[in-house]
Amino acid sequence: MTAEAKAVTPASPPLTERQEARRRRILHASAQLASRGGFDAVQMREVAESSSVALGTLYRYFPSKVHLLVATMQDQLQHMHTTLRKRPPAGEDPSERVAETLMRAFRALQREPHLADAMVRALTFADRSVSPEVDTVSRLTTAIILDAMGLDGPPTAEQLSAVRVIEHTWHSALITWLSGRASIAQVKIDIETVCRLIELTAPEKAGSQRPG
Amino acid sequence: MTAEAKAVTPASPPLTERQEARRRRILHASAQLASRGGFDAVQMREVAESSSVALGTLYRYFPSKVHLLVATMQDQLQHMHTTLRKRPPAGEDPSERVAETLMRAFRALQREPHLADAMVRALTFADRSVSPEVDTVSRLTTAIILDAMGLDGPPTAEQLSAVRVIEHTWHSALITWLSGRASIAQVKIDIETVCRLIELTAPEKAGSQRPG
DNA sequence: GGATAATCTAGAACAAGTTTCAGACTTGAT
DNA sequence: ATCAAGTCTGAAACTTGTTCTAGATTATCC
Numbered sequence A, B: 001m002t003a004e005a006k007a008v009t010p011a012s013p014p015l016t017e018r019q020e021a022r023r024r025r026i027l028h029a030s031a032q033l034a035s036r037g038g039f040d041a042v043q044m045r046e047v048a049e050s051s052s053v054a055l056g057t058l059y060r061y062f063p064s065k066v067h068l069l070v071a072t073m074q075d076q077l078q079h080m081h082t083t084l085r086k087r088p089p090a091g092e093d094p095s096e097r098v099a100e101t102l103m104r105a106f107r108a109l110q111r112e113p114h115l116a117d118a119m120v121r122a123l124t125f126a127d128r129s130v131s132p133e134v135d136t137v138s139r140l141t142t143a144i145i146l147d148a149m150g151l152d153g154p155p156t157a158e159q160l161s162a163v164r165v166i167e168h169t170w171h172s173a174l175i176t177w178l179s180g181r182a183s184i185a186q187v188k189i190d191i192e193t194v195c196r197l198i199e200l201t202a203p204e205k206a207g208s209q210r211p212g
Numbered sequence C: 001g002g003a004t005a006a007t008c009t010a011g012a013a014c015a016a017g018t019t020t021c022a023g024a025c026t027t028g029a030t
Numbered sequence D: 001a002t003c004a005a006g007t008c009t010g011a012a013a014c015t016t017g018t019t020c021t022a023g024a025t026t027a028t029c030c
Helices: A017-041 A042-048 A053-063 A066-086 A094-111 A114-123 A128-149 A155-178 A184-200 B017-041 B045-052 B053-063 B065-086 B094-111 B111-126 B128-149 B157-178 B184-200
Strands: none
Touching: A017 A042, A017 A053, A017 A066, A017 A114, A042 A066, A042 B111, A053 B111, A066 A114, A066 A128, A066 B128, A094 A114, A094 A128, A094 A155, A114 A155, A114 B111, A128 A155, A128 B065, A155 A184, A155 B094, A155 B157, A155 B184, A184 B094, A184 B184, B017 B045, B017 B053, B017 B111, B045 B065, B053 B128, B065 B111, B094 B111, B094 B128, B094 B157, B094 B184, B111 B157, B128 B157, B128 B184, B157 B184
C-alpha cells in the first residue's frame, strides 16, 4: 500500500459523502447483477432500483451502461491488484512470474464468470466515448503485469511492447474462454506462450535477478 | 488447400436462387451501412429496407445484428484471403511474412475504418449463440496466417499456439486502434513484436517435424 | 435563516433490437 | 393444375438503453 490508488476518478468536482455512497451502491448493484447473469442481466432500470437511485441519477453518474461496467471493472481490478500484491508470484524469471500472476487472476475470474463476462464484453465493446475509462483499466492491467515482472529499474520500450502484447492476449483469450470457444487449458497455454516474449526482451547480460 | 471456400454456411437446407440473392443483398446492405457509420449505423430496419426484404425475413436469415455483422466479416475476410494470396509476402522468414501480411490487411481495413469497426466490435461482443460463426472467422484468420508463414508441412502444436496468440493480438490491437487509444505505428510495433514468437517456435534443427 | 443553484426523483417518452402474427406468395409433390 | 408446406411481407407490439421534464430535496453562500 503505497501512495497511489487515487485518480481512479478524475474527481473534477469532489463528491460529497452521500454522493460517494450512491456511487458505491451503484457499483455494488452493478457487480451483483453482473454476477448473476452477465452483461445482459445488468439492466439500467434494475441497477437504479437495486441501488435506490433514480434512473436519471444513474445516468448522471455513469453516462452509459458501458461506462458503468467499465467502472465496475476498474473497481474489481483495484481489489485484485492489492490482493495479488499480498502474495507476489514465486517464479524464477519474469516471464514465469507474469504467467503465474495472470493465471491467478484468471482463476479469480473463473469464480464469477458472469461478472467477468459483463466486464470484458463492456471493455471491448466500448467506443471512443469511453476511451479515458478504458485507458485507466489498461493502465491498471499494465501495472499488475509490471509488478509481476519485478523489474529493478524502469521498463525498456521493448518490454513495454511485450507487456502490451500480453495484455492483448489476455483480453482476447479471456473472451474466447467466456464465449466457450476455448478451454481453460488452452487459455493457460496461450498465456504461457505469450509470456515467453518477455524472455526475448530481457537484457542480454547475465545479471541481477532480484526476487523480493 | 484448393477445395475449400464452402461450408461458410452449413447449408442445412440449400438455398434457392432467389434466397441466395436475398442473402447477398442483405450482406451488401450491411457492409454499405457499416462503411458509412460503423456499428451503430447498421440498423436492422434500414438493412431490411436497403435490401428490399421484410424485417422478419432479415431475422430469419440472420438471427441477430451480431450474427449479421459476423457473417459480413466472414464475407470480407474471404475476399481478403483471396486478394492476399495473389501477391504472397516477400519476407525472408515466416515471422516477417506474417507481420507483412497482417499489416497489409490492416491497411486494407484502414480504408474502411467504419466497416472495420462494425465487424470487429460485433466479433468481440458476440456471445455463445454466435460461437459457430465466430469460430468460422477464427479459422479463416488462422488460415491466412498459416498461409503467410508458408510452412512446408503441417504446423506443430507450438506453432499453432503462436498463431493463436498472434490472432489475439491482432484482434485486440485492432480494437485499441479503432477506439482511438493506439496509433497506427503502435499497432505495427505490437504486430511485429508478437510475430517474433514465431521465431521461438521454429524447429531448432533442419529436419522433418512430422510424427508418422 | 433564506435565497439560489445544483442535484435528485418519478415517470413519461423515444430509439433501436427483437418478436409475433395474419395474410399473400413460392415451391414441391402429386 | 392443385394442394400442402414452407416462406415472405407489412405492421404492430414488446424490451431495454437512453433522454427529457417538472417538481421535490439538498447544498452553498450571504
